Structure formats: C-alpha cells, structure tokens
Amino acid sequence: MVIENVTCPACGLLCDDLTIETATDSAKDKLSVVKNGCHKSVVFFSRSASPTSPRVDGKPATMAQAITRSGEILRQAQMPLLGALATEVQGMRAVMSLADKAGATVDHMNSNNFMRNVQVVQNSGWQTTTLTEVRNRVDLLLVIGTDIVSTFPRFFERQIWNGETMFGQDTSKREIVYLGGDPDTTAGVAPDGRKPDVLPCAIVQLPEVIAVLRALVLGKRVVAHEVAGIAVADLEKLAARLKAARYSVVTWAAATLDFEHAELTVQNIVELVKTLNSTTRSSGLPLGGMDGEMNANQVATWTSGYPMRSSYARSWPEHDAYHLSTDVLLQSGETDALLWVSTFNPDAPPPVTQTPTIAIGHPQMKLQREPEVFIPVSVPGIDHQGIAFRMDNVVSLPLYQLRESTLPRLGEVLGEIEKTLKTN
C-alpha cells in the first residue's frame, strides 16, 4: 500500500509530504520512502522495529513483571530522573503525569543544546519566525555556525529554492551568507549556480565574531581590522546587507554552538535581530526540534509552567537550568533512579551509570549496559499515531500509523507504572 502526505519526525523540519510504501507479505514491517525522502527519513522509515521482550535484570520478563519492577525502583528512589524523553505529545503527557506522581525530575537528551535558547528567552526574549514565513519572505539568509543540511536535509529545497512564493519573489535571487565554522555550502548554491558568501572561522571564535557584527549593526565603531581571521570590513558589508534586506532571516543551530556560555552568543544573535527591526524586518530562526525536544518542552511548560530541567521533588514543580541537568544529577549521584525514554530510534541508549536504570523505548535499543529494566514500546509516527511539534515551536503535525505493532505505546506503559505509585 502507498500512503501519501506522511509526516516525518526524523528531524525538526517535520516534512509532511512524504510518500511511504508499506509492508509486502514477505517483509511485514518493511516501509520504504518512495517520494520526498532524504537521508534521514530513509533511515527512519526503513528501520526494522520487530518486537522484543521486556527484560528485568537482563532476563526476559512479562510486561507485568517489568512494570512492577519499574514501580519498585521509582518508589525506592528519593530523586528519580525521567531522562531523554524522546517521544511525541501524548507520550510526553504521560511522562509529566508520572513525574508529578513520582516526585521526579524531567530532562531531555538534547537539553545541553536547546537550553542555550531557552535561557535567552527567559532572560531577554527574541524575535523569530516560522518555516512558511521563511519560504515566502526571506531575501537574505545568514547561517551561523552550521551547514543546516547535515541535520535538516531538506531545508534549502523547501524553504529557500522553492519555486513559487506568495508574494511573487524570484527565489533564485535569494542571498545566502554562511558565517562561522567550515561548512559544506553546496546546498546554498543558487539554482543558476551563483555561490553563497562564506565567512569561515573556528566555531569557538563565534562569540567574538558575533559580538563585532552586533556592534556594527548598532552603528558602533570597531577599531580592530580583523576578528577570528575575518576582516572587519567584510563584517561591515554584512551588517550593511542585513540593514538593506527587507526580510532577513538569521539562523543558528544551538547544537553546533558547542562552547562555554553559548547562550550569550545566541543572545547576541537575537539582539542583533531585534536591532535590525527598528528600521527593517528581520527574524531569528532557531534550528532544532530533534528527538522530540519541542514536544518535551511544550508539554512540560504548559503542564508545570517550566521547560525541561524541572523537578517535582518537593511536590510542586521547580526549575533550574544548571542543577537539574542529566549530567549533573548523574555525576553527583544525586539521582538514585533513571527512567530513560527513547522511542524514535535505537541509537540513544541510556548513559552507562551505576544508577538503577529503567530503559523504555525502541525495541532494538543499542544498550551499552543491560539496565535493571528494559521495556520495548512501539515507534511513534510508524507504529502508532501521535502529535509532534516542529522546530519553530508553533506548528504541530499529526504522526501516522503505517503498520501494526504488537508493542504498547509509551503512554500505556507509563500509565501502568504510575498506577503502582502513590502520591507522596
């Protein structure tokens, strides 16, 4: 059977125009992408998820035994952590309900990345846009510290070199500038062969470069002639182009800004955008949304008032972007039970730790250490329906069921575990 307009949760773009061919008799759970695929979606949809059995202490167990044992571990813990949280919206609702009941902390596997953005929103805010706006309005795209396409393969195809726009723009005239890193810029080459502009520098030097660019946009005089190997004159030209553009989009991926206090660089990026808006239009576009991170943050925020790195240890939710991180909690030994949720793919197993671990997720999860409990669940967007939020934090899309699975959904498993707990 061929199913059209399927949503793909393999990256934060959540393209919803895929055509998927489902099961032949010989290969019951085999799916293949026949239209609008990319290297990520092909891997995601063609991966097998044949059911495996729950395990307790490495031995095959019934679901009931695995749930009972999970409940015991959580009941005995003083400071349980629900980590990874790669799931869709309904699964995340179950996570938050369990966290409340268990007095647990919640954190996502990508928090080290996206907390750089969250902290900026909490501290000074930002001015941003969404994918359809980009597709129809952008005239100058400034790409900071990433090539975009190795993580978001169809970005240029769908947002930049699209044929038609609502407002009659000639998209082939769109200008692309890469700033920072040493990115593969092939995707930024216009259909007529026009090359993008590239201002390379080491990623760790982006803080200086962005600070200078912001100063120039603000009209400040910069004495230096060069910063991180980039001529200040070139940054001046860039500042002038940003001011002259009618709808520039400044994009970055928090994941690649992997240096100390990268949130300050994100802040400089978005403050620069705010300044541009005093005379023209410009918008930030934070690239992210991997592994259900938007789902985790959105649901946690409406349920508890806080994004990731929040805790119900004291019965009411509390939030701390530093102390409630998975790394800190595991390394300090403060956490005495880890429930790890990773439903989309087998590639994100729990960290190897002495902490008693319950791993719930993809049936083929590539475990590096046998956890105390393993519970396989079905894959959202393949084995069951769901809802997911796109990287721009606005658009949510329905995920499809494309084949039958005998495995339960995450929400069902967490609901059963929750029943074994009492409110304390």
Add this chain to the structure above:
Amino acid sequence: MLIKLTGGRVYDPAHGIDGKVMDIYARDGRIVAKPKDTERIDQEYQLAGKVVMAGAIDMHTHIGGGKVNIARMMLPEDHRGDPVGHSELCRAGCGHAAPSTLTTGYRYAEMGYTAGFEPAVLPMNARQAHLEMGDVPIIDKGGYAMLGSDDMLLRMLAAKKDQNAINDYVAWTLHASQAMGIKVVNPGGISAFKFNQRMLDLDENNSYYQVTPREVLKTLARAVYELGVPHPLHIHGNNLGVPGNVETTLNTMLGAEGYPIHLTHIQFHSYGTEGDRKFSSGAARIAEAINQRKNVSADVGQILFGQTVTASGDNMAQFRNHAAGSPKKWVVMDIECDAGCGVVPFKYKDKNFVNALQWAIGLEIFLLVEDPWRIFLTTDHPNGAPFTSYPHLIRLLMDKTFRKEAFSRISPDAQAMSTLGSIEREYTLYEIAIMTRAGAAKLVGLHDRGHLGAGAAADITVYTDDADREKMFTKPDHVFKDGQLVVKDGSVVKVTWGATHVVKPEFDRGIEKDIAKYFDAYHTVRMEHVKVTDQHIADDGRGHVQVHECKGRREKTT
C-alpha cells in the same frame, strides 16, 4: 442521579429571576423541572440564605496556545512566587500571570467559573491551543479562530472574490480550527508589519494587498453573520494602546455597517489625546456609542495593578510597545503567513499616570455602558491582570465606597483626568449574573449554559452572601459542573474534564480543492494536517467536542 438545591436565592437573568428563593433540580448533569413527589432525591443541598447562579463563563481569556506557552516559558520568576503542590486529587503546577494549564482549570472552578474561551486560536496553531485546553481540567473550553492577516483571506479580498467564497473559507477555518467563533486582530495589520509597516489605521492600505482594515472587518463581520455563527465577529481593533485610538474604535463601530460585532478589551482602544500628557479617557464617548448601537457589544479588558504578562496576536502593537514592558524581555514572532504573536511582561503601577488612567478608563466603561447584556467582565487574562483578580474587580463594580477609596490612591494626575470619582453606579448581583453568565452564554452562542432553566447543563455556583463582594466571589460554597460537585468551600473535591464547544456551519466543500492547491504551492504543511480532529481534542479521555447550532445560512445581504 437526582439532586436538589433547596431554598437558595437564585439569580437567573435568562429567565428574569432576580433573587427569588426557589429550589433547583438536576438529573444526570442537566437541570430539570420539579420532579414528581414520589421520586427519590439522591442528594439534597440546603441553601437557605445562599446565592445561587449558573456557573460563570469567561468569554475572553488566554488559556491555551503558543503565545500563552511562550509566556509561561518566559516567566520562571513569576511561577516561583506561586508554586502549587499536588494533592490526593489535583496535580501540581503553578499560578499567577501565566499559570500552568492544570492550575488554570482548578482555579477557575474554585472561583465558580465553569467555562473559558481562548480568543486567539491561530489556525496554524489551533492543535496546540486545543492540546493545552485539553489539559485544563473541569471547565468547558472553546476558542475563536483568528483571521484577517492571513494571506489567504487578504489575497481573496485583493482579488475581489465574492462574499460567498469568503464565507466558505471562513466556515472551513471554523471547522479546521474547531472554533466557536472568528476573531480578527489588528485587521490586516499583522500582515502589514511583515511588510515593515508600523501602524495601520482603519482606512490605510496594507501596502502589499492594497486592502484596508475596514474592508477586512466588514467582510468578516458579514461572513460570520451570513454563516449563522452565533458569536459576532470578535474584534481586536487597530491601534491598540495608541493615544487617540478612540476615533479608530468609534469608526470601527460605524464600519460594521450594522452587522453584529464584539469589540474586545475595549479599554485598550478608548484613549484620547487631551491634557498636558496627550493621553486622556475616551470612555464616555465609547460608552455612549455602545449605548446607541445595539449591534455592538464589548468586553472591557480591565487592567489591575501588579505584575502580569501581555500575550497578543498583535505583533505590530507588541513590537511598538515592548519598551514599556517590565521586566525587560519580550518575544515577537511572525507566524506562517497566517498570523503573529507578541509576548511582553508588564507591571501596571497605580502611581504611573498612564497605568492609573487605563485602570480608571476601564472602570468608567463598565459603569457608563447601560446594558449589562452587551458589556462583559474581563481583564483579557493575563493582559490586563490574571483572571484570579476577578473577585476584586467585581467588588470595584459593586461597591462605590471601595472604588472611590481605590481611586483616591492612584496617580493624582490621572484622578484629575477621570470622572470615575463622581460615578455613583453600583452593579447589582443580577447585573453581575448577566455579565458573567446569561449574557456571556448568549454572546458566545452556548444555548445550554449560563442559565438555570430546565434542559440547561447543571453548571451551578453557590455563594455565601457577603457585603465584601471580593470575599464572596473568591470562594464559592459549592460549584457543580454538569451536575457533579467539583468544588466545596472553595476547594476542588472532584476533577472532571469539560467539553470543547465548537460550531460547524455548512459550506461548499468544493473550496477545499482550492485551499489544498494553495497549501501545496506556498505552505510548508499539507492542508489536511491543519485540521484539528475530534481525536486530537478528546484523546486520553479529556472531554469531548460539543457542536452548537448555526442557524443556517442567513439571507444573503448582497
């Protein structure tokens, strides 16, 4: 299950009942006429001396959707001041300006409210709005879908498409967004901001489409009317917060050309330019116009002093006003060539001239509009103040001594610019019941809510009469939701999940072919995926969708 509420003093304006001592019966969630004497009463509540009203309805409150969640994410410091621990019954959360969804539901119910309507459901974000409202327990919910800066409507207007085609598109949007009405925010202006326009007056063209806000307003008001949608077009006008915008607002009323319209948070649109500071009250003129024009209703959007956060679809206005915000942080977004949003925290101060006068203007409007069926009690939660301040606001309306005392404490310059100190009117319980129950239900189009007649849902609130109206309305004795006792002595005793109210007017489905083609060409999602299904709303046992009647297509008004 048959329950009897015995001997309470009943205020049921839908039936003209003004403080009559009477019994009310409810069976299986619905109010019923007095049963036969032979029937067994399962539960009786002795309410002698108590005040009985239908459950209150907040017809404009930002409780769900992207911008509300941005406000939550932005304000950890605000949540820290109001933590809410879990109990045997209720889950944890947080309160104040942008409360968690769970706390929102509990606190509304604890205040005697049984329904709330999210007024700014962006079609491209409608699923999120419903997901969040799905996690608001106990109360009923619904939303108004936002149109008027979306490319589709503006291009239809630019192409001079006929009204029938527009009506079909509006109806399609109501279906797709699962909405109860249509709202327009800064008509055409959110789009204009994306083309770098910073103001858009009623007769000014959007620079790209060459369409004016007046055309947008009239076309949408007419569409809503012709589709038979009970709730009139819900209008957040142009020039929010701009001194002198009283003229725009008065012209907006005229521009409706007699079609029913609802002007929301009208306080923010009632400013003159008199006085030394070129900022004055336009309340008297606005009230007079509402008194004269029976096609117009309004809610006030009262501000109250203290910290809150403004969350609006009007990114043009929010960008313009962000410098006045506190603390200094703000989010402005362009959204999907469909709409926008802006979130700016605000701290309103009674000694600040502008804030104090805003406060006085809101109260002036409440007190000068004569017909309580056409003026509604809102703070535009959380924009003017959090909804938890409603009991305080009710006391300001019902108790002139209290009000005058409060007035004497605001900025003296603002006092000098306001007539509030000389207004003697005090709202009665009957009038409060109109504003917050019967009138609100009628305005929204909820035929079975907001009243206590046979057939209505048994959403009932019981108060202890108290001269201190703030105390009285803060903590009802009993709240029944669909006949179940959910609140006792001001605390939740049972958690239920309310309905989501929607309308689904008839339309020519042929338009879907055009919309689908349009989405394929220009958007980044498929048309089918914009539609919110009943399952998205009711999944995991969180309530259900209740469809309200549209009285069919009305006569074309050509």
